[in-house]
Amino acid sequence: MTSGRALDHVTGLVCVVDGKMYPADFAGYVSPDYGNEGILDVRYDYERIAGRFTQADLAANPDRTMWRYRPLMPVADDAEVPPLTVGGTPMYDAPRLAADLGLAQVLVKDEGRQPTASLKDRASAMAIVKAREAGAEVITTASTGNAAAALSGLCASMGQRNVIFVPASAPEAKIAQLLAYGSTVALVDGTYTDAFELCMEASAHYGWYNRNTGYNPYMTEGKKTAGLEILEDLGWEPPDAIFVSVGDGSIIGGVHKAMKDAMGLGWIERSPRIFGIQSAGSDYLVQAFESGEDVFTKAPISADTVADSISADLPRDRIKAMNAATQTGGAYLRVTDDEILAAVPTLARGSGVFAEPAGAAAYAGLIKAVDNGLVGADDRVVVLSTGSGLKDVASAMKAVAMAKTEPMRIAPSLSALQEALNT
Ligand SMILES: *Cc1c(COP(=O)(O)O)cnc(C)c1O
Numbered sequence: 001m002t003s004g005r006a007l008d009h010v011t012g013l014v015c016v017v018d019g020k021m022y023p024a025d026f027a028g029y030v031s032p033d034y035g036n037e038g039i040l041d042v043r044y045d046y047e048r049i050a051g052r053f054t055q056a057d058l059a060a061n062p063d064r065t066m067w068r069y070r071p072l073m074p075v076a077d078d079a080e081v082p083p084l085t086v087g088g089t090p091m092y093d094a095p096r097l098a099a100d101l102g103l104a105q106v107l108v109k110d111e112g113r114q115p116t117a118s119l120k121d122r123a124s125a126m127a128i129v130k131a132r133e134a135g136a137e138v139i140t141t142a143s144t145g146n147a148a149a150a151l152s153g154l155c156a157s158m159g160q161r162n163v164i165f166v167p168a169s170a171p172e173a174k175i176a177q178l179l180a181y182g183s184t185v186a187l188v189d190g191t192y193t194d195a196f197e198l199c200m201e202a203s204a205h206y207g208w209y210n211r212n213t214g215y216n217p218y219m220t221e222g223k224k225t226a227g228l229e230i231l232e233d234l235g236w237e238p239p240d241a242i243f244v245s246v247g248d249g250s251i252i253g254g255v256h257k258a259m260k261d262a263m264g265l266g267w268i269e270r271s272p273r274i275f276g277i278q279s280a281g282s283d284y285l286v287q288a289f290e291s292g293e294d295v296f297t298k299a300p301i302s303a304d305t306v307a308d309s310i311s312a313d314l315p316r317d318r319i320k321a322m323n324a325a326t327q328t329g330g331a332y333l334r335v336t337d338d339e340i341l342a343a344v345p346t347l348a349r350g351s352g353v354f355a356e357p358a359g360a361a362a363y364a365g366l367i368k369a370v371d372n373g374l375v376g377a378d379d380r381v382v383v384l385s386t387g388s389g390l391k392d393v394a395s396a397m398k399a400v401a402m403a404k405t406e407p408m409r410i411a412p413s414l415s416a417l418q419e420a421l422n423t
Contacts (some may be wrong), residue, residue: 009049010074013040013217016319017296024074029216036200037296039319040217041257042074046264055236055267064088066122066225072261074221075129084115084157086125087225091233091382094351097363101370105380107239108351109230112359112388115157116177118309119226119251119386120150126222127211128154136209138163142199143213144192144247144308145174146387151211152181163208165195171308171392193300193313213248214316220254227258230382231268238262238272240379241330243369245361245386246276246285247310249321255384256324272382274330275374276321277365279305279337284315285322289332295322306337306395309358309387331374335364343367344389344399354389354396362386 010024015031016039022031031038053071061068066087070077091109098106111119124147131139141151142165155162164178168187178185188195196212203210213219231238238259244252252274259271278286282303288295300314315321325332335343340357343364348354355363362383369375389396410416 007074007076009045009071011043011045014043015039016041029210036215039214039317041320042217042221044072044261044264046261050265053265058232066125066222069225069228072228072265073126073225074218075126076133079129079133082125082128082154082157084121084125084154086114086121086154087229089113089226089229091230092351092353097347097350100350101366102377103370103375103379103381104377106366107380107382108347108353109226109382109384110353111226111384111386112353112355112390114150116146116149116153117388117391118146118150118356119223119384120147121154122225123147123213123219123222123250124150124154124211126218127151127209127216128158128160130216130218131160131209131211134209137161138206138208139211140199140203140208141165141211142192142196144311145170146309146391147211147213148183149174149177149181152178152183155183156181163202165199165202167192167195169308171394173391173393191313192311196316212316213250214318219250220257220317220320223251223254224258224261226251226384227255228262231258231262236262236267238268238270239382241273241275241369241375242382242384243275243277243362243366244384245307245310245358245365246278246321246332247282247312247315247358249276249285249315249317249324251384251386252276252324253317253320256320256328259328271328274324274328275365275369276325276330276332277361278332278334279307279310279340279361280334281305281337282307282311283334284312285318286332286334288318288322289325295319305340306398307340307357307361308392309356310361331369333365333368333372335361335368338402339364339367341395341399341402344396345403345405347383347385348389353385355385356387356389356391357395357399359385359387359389
């Protein structure tokens with residue numbers, strides 16, 4: 001069960017399938033009318049919030065973590081939050097990338113700088129606060145790896161019991177994180193979908209608090225803080241476009257939510273166009289964007305991509321994800337695995353940000369959007385680099401080999417170095 005606490009700035013939870021409103025203290029994760037698919041969206045009383053939370057308050061607040069946006073989040077003023085520093089990630093100007101692409105400005109927000117090295121920390125921090133509010137003893141999640149590592153690390157910071165389900169094929173670094181943090185780890189012989197279904201069954205059976213993406217409505221509210229930071233860093237002058245890689249579609253939905261919140265408060269007048277980037281091997285939402293098919297009923301695909309964090313047969317948060325592009329004048333674009341791998345060194349060399357494949361996919365998508373004329377010379381563009389390159393060193397090595405980058409193998413002498421440098 002989720003929370004039972006009423007908060008005066010939350011007006012309710014709206015089912016994204018049919019718009020039915022549930023009370024703010026509704027004790028469930030999803031609308032009961034649609035099985036596990038009736039995803040809810042938290043709604044706020046912006047007038048009330050605007051009366052006690054201003055841009056000047058933010059400017060005067062020395063707290064750089066995601067909790068600086070607490071008046072816009074579904075948590076009580078006095079709720080205890082994890083001690084790890086989540087949020088406040090840097091956004092770098094990358095003029096060489098902008099020049100290469102012929103754009104006015106390219107900014108790279110580095111979510112690899114989070115405590116467990118991906119954007120997922122924002123959602124997992126929120127999950128822990130909501131789980132404690134609900135009095136849960138155990139928190140669980142299924143994940144392709146990063147959401148699990150995030151929950152695991154944040155739980156460790158608070159001594160919170162947790163059970164994790166990941167596909168056995170998850171990159172080793174992510175599994176190492178789970179084990180180091182001391183989670184109870186189930187490596188599931190199957191896909192992310194299999195891990196997800198098992199986690200759902202187990203949480204219902206044991207009464208564990210469920211953090212699953214595209215099921216627990218509060219995850220969007222944690223992830224949106226990345227979007228709020230983008231806006232605040234730019235002095236509430238929205239960029240023209242934001243590029244986000246998409247698996248389940250929860251991050252992109254969160255970025256969109258940030259824009260809606262900022263518009264609701266009157267802090268920005270228009271939303272940037274939001275572009276969702278998927279791998280050609282995991283392109284459910286691109287297919288639906290192109291065909292106009294309803295994502296509520298569209299059948300799952302069979303996903304396979306090098307970018308494990310964005311591999312999803314059936315994007316769980318697909319309704320919010322599709323709205324993010326269609327309601328902002330953005331689009332869904334597909335990039336190949338080779339284009340994703342090529343983007344790892346390109347982004348690293350052009351900005352100093354080393355991303356895992358799913359993070360670099362957003363940059364590969366920007367290249368595609370430039371080629372297709374979707375963004376151009378006047379545009380200021382933000383690329384959300386969602387996770388650190390150290391998460392998946394094997395893919396990084398593959399990427400640099402593809403870019404024909406080889407180290408010099410030399411004897412430990414100056415003459416050997418000189419010889420190598422001359423060839
Ligand atoms: C989870 C994740 C994504 C995709 O987020 P969704 O909410 O599943 O769309 C992208 N990049 C990284 C590094 C991730 O961990």
